[in-house]
Amino acid sequence: MSPLPPRSRGQAHTLEAVVGALLLLASIAFALQMTIVTPLSASTSSQHIENQLRSVSSGVLASSAATGSLTDAVRYWNDTSGGFHGTTALGYYTNAPPDNAFGDVLNRSLDQQGIAYNVNVQYQTKKGTTAETRMIYRGEPSGHAVTTTRTITLHHDDRLLASDGTRQSLTVANATRFFVPDARGGGSGSVYNVVRIEVVAWRI
């Protein structure tokens, strides 16, 4: 007849089993936790979404710069009220894009795809620093917002545009309240200022 096992072996066995079970459970939980959220999973911070937003906005800026509607949008300025045509006292667009070719492209490519955007205009000041003005403001961008920029130049004989898009006789150099100042500082160059259009886009 075999002797009975010592009384303390049962506790050791239990302890080993419990530790073994805990170890197994912890490693399964750890392994599962690692693979749940990745940068490519379907959330608002997906890398694919950022790539798509970047290519859509740079396409919008490239086509607008090629047709000249980007520089038209910068000069779509109401010099008497000191803001863009069709804006409120804020001076920038909030609800709807501007009523020109650039606004149409923004509406078709971004608004109708459920993408919100801010458009900022950066330019040189007389002191030599860079200043920024809002053209379109739709709110604070979310975490995955993408910024694309495009640079255009304004020349001293460029005219401001009226609200129907026709050229006025007022040039950017003679306008009294145009937001882009003459950065030449009295020089004789034909380039009035260099303006950088920045589009910040995010999905809503």
Next chain:
Amino acid sequence: MADLTSRGDHVDGDTRGQVLLVAAFALAITFVALALVANSAIYTENLATRAGSEDTTDVLTFRDSVEKAVGGSIRAANERESSTFGPIDTAVQSGIQNVSDWTSKQEARESALVSVEHVTNTQGTRIAQSNASQFLSSNTSTAPRPNWTVAEDVSGTRAFEITVTDTATLATTSSDEFTVTATAMGGTESWELHVGEDGSGAVEVTVERENPAVSASCTAPVTGDPVTVDVTAGTVGGADCPALDVVSGKEMHFGAGVSTPYDITITNGDHIEGRYSLVVDNATLGSNPDVSAAVGDPLTNETQPYAYPAMYSATVDVSYYTDVVEYRSEIRVVPGEPS
């Protein structure tokens, strides 16, 4: 250490606990290793799907905006209609310097070092009639004639625009139509542009070239005045005109098939009324009696052709440096040159 082999005189349960622990360890290590492998695979896929071409896109965007900036600067300086070339040269060079300074400040925010330097430029002449009238020669030495020479010894023409302000003056038969001809100097090959009316009130443009001989025409999309024919950009009334671009695989742009240098002449200048402007790369046109030499202040209401000094092209050195891209190139900017 417990003996893992089971012996007859020990109960099997004696050794099972430690086997369980070892098995649990092994499984735990396996799960962690699998999680590591799965994570690496996901991270690799993430890296692979990133848009890696952003840096080169920025370079090409910058080069394009510099080309447009310099082209606009040339155009704005030429339109000051100065009677000497010096102020135009100064205006363009200081414009390019300003563009370089300001864009380098703005691009520095994106961690890019850029610069634009003027290398050289070519002087040319701008011939223009700025008020609506028939396209006759100037009246400095002889009475205005409908058939005259616009420019001689020309190797390049750009920004050639004709605006027709009265379509009723256009002829409908091809022998009476207003014609611009580019003929090779000392040769016979020619390129012709006819502007007439198609019989129903719309402007019709016919282009003929030789060697090989191709003829094509296009019509303005709407009737009415004014109609702009942009010869070098290839549009009639705002619509694209293949007859000024490529037809059946043959180039039809201004001066196609004509070896340089060539002469530009106008015939039947009395069968059109409007304005025109073109820039040629010959800087010594003061001796052409058919075109007046511009003097004094800008002339805005002249009904005869005037020649102003103008810049034909400029070459700039563009460089763009970031931590991953180095780009340096010389660009020749010729705004409105037919491609």
